[in-house]
Amino acid sequence: MKRDTHVSQTIDPPPIGTPDPATAQSREQRDLRGVDPSVWQRLRPFLMRLHFYGGMLAGPFLLIAAVTGLLYTFTPQLDPIVFKHELKVDQVGDRPLPMSEQIARAMAAHPEGQVTSIRPPSARDETTQVVMAAPDVPTDYSRTVFVDPYSGDVRGALTTFGQWLPIRAWFDEFHRNLHLGEYGRNYSELAASWLWVVALGGLALWIGYRARTRKLRRLAVPDRDKSGRTRTMTWHGSVGLLVVVGLLGLSVTGLTWSRYAGESISELRASLSWTTPSVNTVLSGETPTDSGASHHDSGSGSAEAEALSPTQTLIGVDRVLSTAENAGLQGPMWLYPPSAAGEGWQVTENKRRAPTRYDAITVDPSNGQITDRINFSDWPLIAKMTNWTIDAHMGILFGIVNQITLALLMIGLITVIIRGYILWWRRRPTRRRGLPRAPRRGALAELKPIEALILIVVIAGIGWYVPLFGLSIAAFVLFDVTVGLWQRRETVEPEQSVIAE
Template identity: 55%
Template sequence: MSHPPLEDSADVRESLHASAWARWRPLLMRLHFYAGVFVAPFILVAAVTGVLYALVPQLDQAVSHHQLTVDHVGERRLPLADQLAAARAAHPEGTVTSIRPPAAPNETTQVALKVDDVAPDYGRTVFVDPYTGEVRGALTTFGQWMPLRAWFDELHRNLHLGAVGRNYSELAASWLWVIAGSGLLLWIGHRVGTGRLTRLFVPDAGVRGRRRLLSWHGSLGVWIIAALLLLSVSGMTWSRFAGAHVSDIRSHLTWSTPAVDTTLPSGAAADAQPLDEAVALRGADTALRAAQDAGLQSPIWMYPPSAAGQGWQVAENKRDWPTRYDAVSVDPDSGAITARVDFADWPFMAKVADWIVGAHMGILFGVVNQIVLAAVGVALIAVVLLGYRMWWRRRPTRTAGFVIARGPRRGVLSELRPYEAVLAVVALAAFGYFAPLFGVSLAVFVAVDVALGWWQSARREAGAR
């Protein structure tokens, strides 16, 4: 491919210098640099653990195969009440929170228990052969995840450090879109400035050194930019601080996931006292038949009444495409459907939020989704390492001893027009309020930068005396 004459490239650069891009580029460079150097380690950890999480589902199913499946498919399943009795006879501890009837002929019935001897947010799931009533075992589970997948899920979320560990993933998610967005703009500007905009997605051939590193860093980043933005947005929905703001916004805009009302018409004024478990679990077979007659399809999850005057909640939970989440409330005595919420009636943005989260978790499109997530994670790891390599090569090589590489120049706000500087500060402050860990870390970066600038200035003045 031929390149424009040098004088043409110089004209392009001179034109850019007089443009808004010339004013905004130093700020983008500064943000990209600080986030890349100080936040990229958190993003690197999130990428590595995310790749592991994306690859583990099939292994998780294989490890728990005995509990999840039966040895022989029988001709007729036992009533759900008998299966529940078998589960409670083997494991009388805790209380039943949900039941998942088999979604395939060779699957077991899963009875989830809330118990006190497991970590918070975890439970114990008892697996029952629906044909014989044999209890195939019990595992500590996290929602729908079996132990292996749950372990990698928590590794990705909080590094097994509890609430404190969640700060790492929130910091990574909050900064990821800033790093990716500023990097994309800088790469486009670089390609325009060098007359190679058509090679936005392709690394340069025949270049060496830092130019080669930059070429691969920018090209790989462009290929995964859309996935990074999706991961950043969905990651913040699970975070401790930004996630609370996301929930408030969704609630205010009626984008939240609707829930079926399980209050029975005859029990609207009933005293909401906890039920004895034998009373709560009655009507399980009636509720399952009523839901199936109402058109609900497997996989189905059932939730027994939690108080007097409540019905069974029976809900589809098909999280892969096409998703299904229809839910009904069933009177355990009569089998009447007392309330219904269909997935088709969800607010559009509630559907979009669910799809985004499913894609983030590698569920929405099955194995293809897992492969894409793993590939994006590997590419992100490469982009981060290339970025560090470029930064390291900026260091002076003629200076004796260990020297840290330099960053972009300071004073970038002074290069903006006053209203542009105010706009930049307000935008960063607003997002810092929405995502507090972003705001706090940005404030720390600025404080450190000011302190280093003052120290270097003082050293220069002392050396000039």
């Protein structure tokens, strides 16, 4: 019986991160050529532990985000098909009605709403979209009324989220918060907070593994001639390598509009003047000092500005549209009426597919004069890149190619997550408990004091700006320490009995 126990222990693969006997040092010295092997030898257990944390904690959330994101990539082509009646006219006329008359038809059909923006047709067969705030629509949503620009007929009204029609809006919210409101946003932020950590840690470990086995040229190719756990691991690593850049981009852009980390990113962008510029809608051209606003800030410019009635806000819309067209603005184009006296109309291009167009102007409705203008070419480079990366994340920037790329990324991430759990399952203890084996504890203790201090400071700093990452890793460390103390006490008696034998 003792021999059987000894044999099973030698045949079973050692836990992840456990040093190999005798040859461990020589093998580790080949891990990363050109780097002090002792540094990698000390750092590798920490990376293994961190990768384990990320997989166990964020894996389920990442899997949900990947599946919902994959579903979202199929929606852009659905809305135009399902809502063709609202989006397209039956017959193209010779000349469209004045925009003021089209808006009046929309308001007559839906008197409960107040117009917040108008999207003129970008093509001759498209309808005009009149977006309204209405008391009976959910928070952050609007009622969009679709008007035939030639006949003035109201072809329908839909509940929309920004520019998204119902199908795309539903899947967008499903991906963002699982339709659980603000509370549900924590899941996607937690996934985005850990995604880059898991991806970069896994990349380093995969490169180290290939270097140790002298197969650096096969970083992106799995070992199909292997079987069992080794085959699964090489598929896990090679697919992860192929999608790592895209995953890092999704993580960063996902954090920009997250609930908590997004606030930190917004503050950072503001301090570095990386924010998206906007036109000044105050017609005087000078912002009152008590408002605290600056040039290119949108808003009334005065806390005591006189509010306008719904009818007053729409005065001069025909003149404003003509001015925008003469100024070279092109569709898709959005018109935003003033909300207070002394403000002008804001007209903004919103072409989100490459090449993008985001020129914006402020127009005085009384005389049609342009009082402010910002061209997209004058945006700071970081502001441009932020817009481009966000649009790429949403599958807009490059159209169908963008959607296919996102779908492949999501499929790749799903397979990586599933194979990661398969690897852990195959390393589970064969007796007593069925929990997956984790890399050994005490990884920080193997580092030099200065190295451990730097890592702790870096993780603490990241946790401060990305709160859900910081809180989750602190909770996991506390849990891990507790389990370690409990397991150590559990193993004391069995070890004593073996020695006695």
